[in-house]
Amino acid sequence: MWWVAAAAAAQGQLHLPPGFTANVYFRSGPAGSLRRPTSLAFDGAGGLYVGELGGRILLLSDDDADGEADRLIEFASGLGSSTGIALHDGALYASSRGSVVRLRDRDGDGRADERQVIISGLPTGRHQNNGIAFGPDGLLYHCIGSRSDGSEARLEVLPLEASIVRATPHGEELEVFASGLRNCYDLAFHPVSGELYATDNGRDVPDSGVPEELNLIVAEGDYGWPDCWGNGGGSTCSGTLPPIATLQAHSSADGLAFSSGTQFPAAYRTNLFVALFGANSGDPTIGKRVVRIRLPEAGEEAQVADFALGFENPLDLAFGPDGSLYVADYGAETIYRISFVGGGEEGLPPSLAPSLRLRAGAPTYRRGDTLALELEAENASAASALDPYVAIILPGGQFVTLPAPFAFSRLGEVRRYEAALPTSSPEVIVRFSASATLEAGEYRLVAVLARRGADPVKSENQLSVEQTSFTLLP
DSSP states (O other), X not given: OHHHHHHHHHTTOOBOXXXXXXXXXXXXXXXXXXXXXXXXXXOTTSOEEEEETXXXXXXXXXXXXXXXXXXXXXXXXXXSSOOOEEEETTEEEEEETTEEEEEEOSSSSSSXXXXXXXXXXXXXXXXXXXXXXXXXXXXXXXXXXXXXXXXXXXXXOOTTSSEEEEEOTTSOSOEEXXXXXXXXOOEEEOTTTOOEEEEEOOOSXXXXXXXXXXXXXXXXXXXXXXXXXXXXXXXXXXXXXXXXXXXXXXXXXXXXXXXXXXXXXXXXXXXXXXXXXXXXXXXXXXXXXXXXXXXXXXXXXXXXXXXXXXXXXXXXXXXXXXXXXXXXXXXXXXEEEEEEOSSTTTTXXXXXXXXXXXXXXXXXXXXXXXXXXXXXXXXXXXXXXXXEEEEEEOTTSOEEEOOTTTOOOSSSOOOOOOOOOOOSOSSEEXXXXXXXXXXXXXXXXXXXXXXXTSOTTSGGGEEEEEEEEEEEEO
16 A cells, blocks of 8 residues: 555555565765665675666675675766666677667676767667667567657657667667557566567656556557557547556556565566656655566456555666566665565465455546445465455545445545455455446545555565556546
């Protein structure tokens, strides 16, 4: 829940699912300084390279293997606004505003002594070139943002703008691989299928109804920018590809990484983790978290759930050789390390941990329409004495919890919905829906599954948190 995230951030704590723990891997201290980290990449020896917005690239090492970095080397400096790094064939590739630079450490001292600009002249403006990844084909794939929000003022869209480009590791044969991506921040290849996925930041205008996106990238795919967004929003959507998953509007979906090791539970493997930076407005209800995405199977929809709350501005993430998830918090200027240590207080196998799904029937409605809600609780039979809560966040930021049967209220009264969960099935075991007529405005809904009788706002009492949103138009 957003108020849990805000409270955790104020206390310098992360809110995680049961069985997970977090520690500070590195922040400024005796070993050196860390300023506005933007990107992460591990080498084969366990060294963590960190790109900074100011143009430095650092190399962090945990020499005593205690889960905290104790050595910092400045690998390179002088890059222009670096927002993406990747390692390939003994070299580090870094985005620099308008170009891609290849760096090598020839003498093995941890500092780059060879620098070559392999791609230059990339379009920049409101956004720039960002994430870099190397595919199973050995080629370089690179995100290039748009120069404007929505091609305003009839600004010409340049040939490489708002795209993912592809080139050889030497920067040759540069070509557009996919287009129509307003601001692709990061991209990653599926560890099994080899498919390419990328985040994309939706338009700022209109100010509601435009989600952030996770896209499955295919050759010559058009993903809609500047006129089409989400699942058919905007206009001129014919021939464009919809996202695999939509994420909270204005949350700035940025770094992403696949869990492929064995440190996290089996149910998490090949899931995607995405950093939601937060809104430019500073609204504490938007972003500031890492979400977990289970990719769709057999015609199902992708499933998005909060994984880690309490960040200031998480921007990039990467799984380390130890299987832990490392998160670069740009706002806190901190690298966090998240690990799985056990089944949690309930002692449940992680694949059977209780969870919620909350859905609104459509992203937008008009005055007088009826909003349909559906809440599902999965695997709740595996734990005893649980209460589901649902709250609506009003346009002004106030929230009220919803009593049965989901009678929405614009008043300040806080009420609780309680439902006894059956124990007969480990599958979806309770489903309830209701409808109500609302006034015009933008709404967010959150649901939490908590231990019965316990305060649902306290993180230690929460087993699952889910959020969705919708807009009611005049």
